[in-house]
Amino acid sequence: MRMLQLAYANLKEHFLSTILSVMLLGIGVGMVSFIVTVSEQLNDRFNRDIRGIDMVVGAKGSPLQLILSAVYQIDNPTGNIPLAEVNKLKRHPLIKYSIPLSYGDSYQGFRIVGTDSLYLSHYKATFSKGEVWSNSMDVVLGSSSAEKLNLKMGSHFHGNHGFDEEGHAHEESHYNVVGILNPTGTVADRLILTSTESVWDIHNHDEAEHAHGGEHSHEVEEETGEITALLVKFKSPMGIMQIPRMVNEKTSMQAALPAIEINRLYSLMGVGFTTLQIIGMVIMCIAALSVFISLLNSLKERKYELALMRSLGASPFKLFGLIVQESLLLCLAGYILGIILGRVGIMLLSSFGEDQFQFSVSQNSIADVEIWLLPLTLCIGFVAAVIPAIRAYRSDISSVLRNE
Amino acid sequence: MVNQDKPFSFAPIKKMLSTSALTFAYPNGTPFVFPDLNVAANEAVLVLGNSGTGKTTLLHLLAGLMNPTGGTIELDGTELATLNGSARDRFRGKNIGLVFQQSQFIRSISVLENLRLARSLAGLSQDDSLAESLLTELGISERKNAKPNELSIGERQRAAIARALVTKPKIVLADEPTSALDDENCEAVAALFERTVKGHGAALVIVTHDQRLKNRFQNSVSI
Numbered sequence: 001m002r003m004l005q006l007a008y009a010n011l012k013e014h015f016l017s018t019i020l021s022v023m024l025l026g027i028g029v030g031m032v033s034f035i036v037t038v039s040e041q042l043n044d045r046f047n048r049d050i051r052g053i054d055m056v057v058g059a060k061g062s063p064l065q066l067i068l069s070a071v072y073q074i075d076n077p078t079g080n081i082p083l084a085e086v087n088k089l090k091r092h093p094l095i096k097y098s099i100p101l102s103y104g105d106s107y108q109g110f111r112i113v114g115t116d117s118l119y120l121s122h123y124k125a126t127f128s129k130g131e132v133w134s135n136s137m138d139v140v141l142g143s144s145s146a147e148k149l150n151l152k153m154g155s156h157f158h159g160n161h162g163f164d165e166e167g168h169a170h171e172e173s174h175y176n177v178v179g180i181l182n183p184t185g186t187v188a189d190r191l192i193l194t195s196t197e198s199v200w201d202i203h204n205h206d207e208a209e210h211a212h213g214g215e216h217s218h219e220v221e222e223e224t225g226e227i228t229a230l231l232v233k234f235k236s237p238m239g240i241m242q243i244p245r246m247v248n249e250k251t252s253m254q255a256a257l258p259a260i261e262i263n264r265l266y267s268l269m270g271v272g273f274t275t276l277q278i279i280g281m282v283i284m285c286i287a288a289l290s291v292f293i294s295l296l297n298s299l300k301e302r303k304y305e306l307a308l309m310r311s312l313g314a315s316p317f318k319l320f321g322l323i324v325q326e327s328l329l330l331c332l333a334g335y336i337l338g339i340i341l342g343r344v345g346i347m348l349l350s351s352f353g354e355d356q357f358q359f360s361v362s363q364n365s366i367a368d369v370e371i372w373l374l375p376l377t378l379c380i381g382f383v384a385a386v387i388p389a390i391r392a393y394r395s396d397i398s399s400v401l402r403n404e
Numbered sequence: 405m406v407n408q409d410k411p412f413s414f415a416p417i418k419k420m421l422s423t424s425a426l427t428f429a430y431p432n433g434t435p436f437v438f439p440d441l442n443v444a445a446n447e448a449v450l451v452l453g454n455s456g457t458g459k460t461t462l463l464h465l466l467a468g469l470m471n472p473t474g475g476t477i478e479l480d481g482t483e484l485a486t487l488n489g490s491a492r493d494r495f496r497g498k499n500i501g502l503v504f505q506q507s508q509f510i511r512s513i514s515v516l517e518n519l520r521l522a523r524s525l526a527g528l529s530q531d532d533s534l535a536e537s538l539l540t541e542l543g544i545s546e547r548k549n550a551k552p553n554e555l556s557i558g559e560r561q562r563a564a565i566a567r568a569l570v571t572k573p574k575i576v577l578a579d580e581p582t583s584a585l586d587d588e589n590c591e592a593v594a595a596l597f598e599r600t601v602k603g604h605g606a607a608l609v610i611v612t613h614d615q616r617l618k619n620r621f622q623n624s625v626s627i
Contacts, residue, residue: 006513006521013512308508311469313497313526313571315490398469401504402460 007325017294022334024287029338029373031280034345036369039273049187050258052122055244058229063256064265070101070229071258073111073187080226081253094239099231102199105159110145112159112192114199123188129153130179136197140179142189151177173202200225291327292384299388306392307400316393323389324382331381339370420445420607421575426475428461438462439625448598448608450617450624457627459611463579467500468492480574497526501568505580507560509552515563516548519570526571538566542596558589565596575607582614594620
C-alpha cells in the first residue's frame, strides 16, 4: 500500500470536490496554454512574412489594410497604383530591390498573385517540381495551395474574379501549373503565383469581352499599366527616413511601414491576449484556492484517519507527504486536462482560421508554454498543500484519538 | 486515586510490558498515578476503571502517543522514553497493535487494504496470506473488499482486531473495545480477543469500564 495509492483513493473518495478542482485547473491551464501558443504562433507567422520588407507602397487608404493585403494576403487591396509612378520610385538610389504585386483574383479561395521571380527569392522559396513561369498564364503553386487544391504539374484551371468562390470565372483563359514550391512557412505557401503579365492579360481579355471597366482594368503597356502594390527593401535605414514621406507627400500612392502597422495591430490584439491570459491566471489561482479548501476540508473530516495512521507507525513527515501527493496528483490531472483543452481549442481555431483567414496554428510538437506550465501547476499544487500538510504534520494524535 | 486492592504479580514466561511508577499530569489537571503493570506474552490483563480515571491516558502512555510525567515503560526490553519522533512511530507500528473504542479505518480503501496499509506503515513487507487468514479467523473474510463504512459495528471491531494483529505485534492495546457492543457481540469480541491475541503470542492490555469483561479475564487491575 503506497502513499500514492492512498492519495489516489482519497481523491476518489471526495469525487465531487476533486472534479471541481481538476476542472478549474484544467480550464486555467488550457486558457493560458491556448493564448500563449496562439499569440506566439501569430507573432512568429507575422514576423516571418514581413521579414526583409521595409516598406509597402499601394493605393491610398488604410495603411494597415495595405499591409494585411499586400504582405499577408488576408485583406482586400486598397486599390491599384499606376506603373508609371512605380517605375519612377523603383529607380530611387536608396532602394535595394522592390517586388511588384498584382492581385485581385483567386481560385477556390486561394489568391492568384502576379509578381516577378524576386518574390520567390525573397521568401527563399525552392521548387519541389518544375520551375518558374516563362509564359503568360503559367503559374507556380505554393506548397499548401498545391496540396489543398489537389493540383499537379500540367493541371489547368480557371481563376475567379475577386476573392470569394462566387466571383465570376474567367472562363476564356486558363492557367497552367508549371511549378510547385517546397514549404517555406510563409505566406508564399498559400498563394498561386504567376507573372504580372498574366494578371494584365486576363483582365484585358475580360475587358475586351465584357467591356468591363473599373478598378481592375489594366493596359498592357508598361507606362499606362497598373499594379496593386509594391514591396520594397531599402539599402540602408536612411531609406525609411526619406522615402515613405516622399511617397506619401509627392505621389498619388501611399507608403506603409509593416513594422509600425504590425506593432499597432499587436497593441490592439495584445489587449485581448493579455486580458485572456490574466483571466486564465486568475482561474488558476481560483483553482489553487479550491484545491486548498478541499484539502483543508477533507483534513477536518480525516483528522482521525491521520491520527490513526500515526498510531500505525506513520511518521508526521509521511502524513505531510500524503497531503502533498494528493494535491500534486490533483494538479497533474488538472494540467493534463488543461493541455488537452488547450490543444482542442487550437485545433478548432485552426480549422476555423484556415477557412476564414488562411491562418492555421500547427501544433505537432510540445510547445514551450506546455512545458513551463507543468512546474507552475505543480508549484500551485504544492503551495495549496503546504498549510494543510503542516496541519497534518503537527496534529496531536493523542488528543485527536481521545476526543473521538 | 490509586486503587491497588488487587495487586498482582506473577512470574511471566517472557515479560513483554512492564511499567514502574508511571505518572501523568495534564496541564492544570489532577495528576494520575498508575499502578505498575507487568504483562507477559500470551497473557491478557484487564485495566478497569470508571470514566475520568485516566484509562485512555494510560493506554496512550503505553502506546507512546504521549510522554509520562514520571516513571518508565519498558516494551520487550526497549524503554519507550529512549525513542524519539519517527523512531517511536516506527517502533509503535511494528510492536504495538492498537484497537480503539470506535474502530476507525481509512474510509477510502477496503478492509484488506487497511490491513495492508498497517503493514506498510509499520515498515513491513506485504503478507496477504496472513491478512486473509486473520480475516478468516475473525469470520469476516467475505467482507475483505468492502469499504469500512459498509461493515456493521461488530464486523468493524473484528476488522480492527485483525488490523492490530496483522503486524504481528508484541503487545495489543485495546481501549474500550466492547463498549459500543451489545451483550452478545461483547461476548463474541472478548472471546476473539482472548483467543486470537494469545494465539499469536502477543500480550494483551484492555482498558475498559465494561464490567461484563471481568468474568472472562482473570488478571485485572483497577485504577
